[in-house]
Each structure stands twice: as structure tokens, then as C-alpha cells.
Amino acid sequence: SQTIHQWPATLVQPVGSPLSLECTVEGTSNPNLYWYRQAAGRGLQLLFYSVGIGQISSEVPQNLSASRPQDRQFILSSKKLLLSDSGFYLCAWSPTGLGRETQYFGPGTRLLVL
Amino acid sequence: QQQVKQSPQSLIVQKGGISIINCAYENTAFDYFPWYQQFPGKGPALLIAIRPDVSEKKEGRFTISFNKSAKQFSLHIMDSQPGDSATYFCAASMVWGNQFYFGTGTSLTVIP
Numbered sequence: 001s002q003t004i005h006q007w008p009a010t011l012v013q014p015v016g017s018p019l020s021l022e023c024t025v026e027g028t029s030n031p032n033l034y035w036y037r038q039a040a041g042r043g044l045q046l047l048f049y050s051v052g053i054g055q056i057s058s059e060v061p062q063n064l065s066a067s068r069p070q071d072r073q074f075i076l077s078s079k080k081l082l083l084s085d086s087g088f089y090l091c092a093w094s095p096t097g098l099g100r101e102t103q104y105f106g107p108g109t110r111l112l113v114l
Numbered sequence: 115q116q117q118v119k120q121s122p123q124s125l126i127v128q129k130g131g132i133s134i135i136n137c138a139y140e141n142t143a144f145d146y147f148p149w150y151q152q153f154p155g156k157g158p159a160l161l162i163a164i165r166p167d168v169s170e171k172k173e174g175r176f177t178i179s180f181n182k183s184a185k186q187f188s189l190h191i192m193d194s195q196p197g198d199s200a201t202y203f204c205a206a207s208m209v210w211g212n213q214f215y216f217g218t219g220t221s222l223t224v225i226p
Contacts, residue, residue: 032212034214041221042218042219043203043216043217043218043219044158044203044216044219046213046214049212049213051212090157090158092157094212094214100209100210100211100212101145101146101148101207101208101209101211102146102148102160102163102207103148103160103205103207103214104160105150105157105158105159106157107156107157108155108156108157110155
């Protein structure tokens with residue numbers, strides 16, 4: 001079966017510090033990968049998605065970036081965090097081919113920027 | 115532009131009652147409509163989904179009603195329980211696409 005991991009689970013960072021959040025998927029190959037941000041009590045904002053290694057599409061211009069160095073690894077980064085970057089970050093995957101219409105979410109990373 | 119519109123934003127229901135959450139979409143190319151359930155501090159989990167070739171799908175206490183001509187679909191939770199208290203998201207996607215469009219979420223509280 002497939003599983004998706006995110007770490008860290010929680011993170012408290014000062015304004016201006018760098019960020020690196022990691023997401024890995026097990027049990028599948030060549031998944032589509034997604035990063036979402038969810039502000040407190042709000043909906044899901046798509047940040048980036050990737051259909052393959054090195055292929056990143058950005059949905060919202062901001063100080064965040066994403067990379068996919070390996071097939072099942074997706075990284076969200078920032079060089080300098082802003083207060084507004086606080087939120088709940090969710091990684092998700094979907095199969096390519098059969099079943100690609102469904103997304104599966106990771107447990108999330110709670111980020112607090114102070 | 116919000117591709118999927120969801121209402122209400124919040125909902126309070128008595129235990130044993132019926133919870134109803136509504137969604138509407140614009141793009142007729144959408145052909146898959148899932149609902150996700152999210153508990154606080156957790157990632158959303160797929161709850162139930164429907165394709166536009168059927169008007170209703172039922173799984174236990176959860177039912178999706180789908181109206182293709184009106185471009186609307188809804189989630190009905192029968193005999194609502196306190197354990198159903200969560201945020202519910204509707205979504206739409208295309209079977210052969212890469213993108214997913216989520217509603218803004220409904221916070222459901224079931225009062226004992």
C-alpha cells in the first residue's frame with residue numbers, strides 16, 4: 001500500500017530564517033506531487049505541483065519554492081520566511097494513469113513564523 | 115476565480131440529525147467529484163466520491179447527491195454523530211487531468 005510522509009510535524013521559525021519541508025511517498029512510482037497551504041480555519045491553497053523529477057509548476061507567486069530531486073520526494077523551501085508564511089502545509093500525491101483523479105494527503109506540517 | 119463554490123461555511127447539527135453540505139461548479143469538463151474529511155491537525159482524507167454518470171452514491175451514513183444539469187453536488191450525513199465533527203471539503207477534478215479544485219470547506223459541529 002502507498003503511504004505519504006511529511007516532516008517535521010511542527011516547526012517554529014523566526015522571521016527571515018530559511019525553510020525546508022520534506023515530503024516522501026512510498027509504494028508507488030512516478031506520482032504527481034502537490035504542496036498546499038492551509039491558513040487557520042481556511043481552505044486549501046495550491047502552491048506547487050509536479051508531474052515528474054525536476055518539473056515544478058507554481059500556482060501562486062511568493063517567496064516559497066519547490067523542488068523534486070527524486071521521483072517520490074518533494075521539498076518546499078524558502079530563503080527568508082515571512083510572518084504570512086505561517087500555516088499548515090500539506091503534501092499530497094495522486095497516481096499517474098488509473099486512479100489519477102484522486103489525491104491522497106499527508107499528515108501535514110504546522111509552521112509558525114514568529 | 116473559484117472553480118468550486120461550497121456552502122455553508124459552518125454548520126451545527128444535533129446528534130442524530132442530517133447534515134447537508136452543498137457545492138457548485140462551473141467547468142463541465144470536471145468528471146470526478148470527491149469529498150474529503152479533515153480533523154483538526156490532520157491531513158484531509160478521502161471520504162466518498164462520485165462520477166457524473168450516476169445521480170447518487172451512498173456509503174454507510176454518507177451520501178453524495180449529484181445534479182449534472184444544475185452543476186451541483188451535495189454531501190448528506192445521516193444520523194450525524196459527534197465523531198463526524200470535522201471540516202469537509204468538496205472537490206472536482208478531471209480523470210485525465212493533473213489539477214484538483216477544492217471548495218473552501220465547511221466546519222461541521224455535531225452537538226451531543
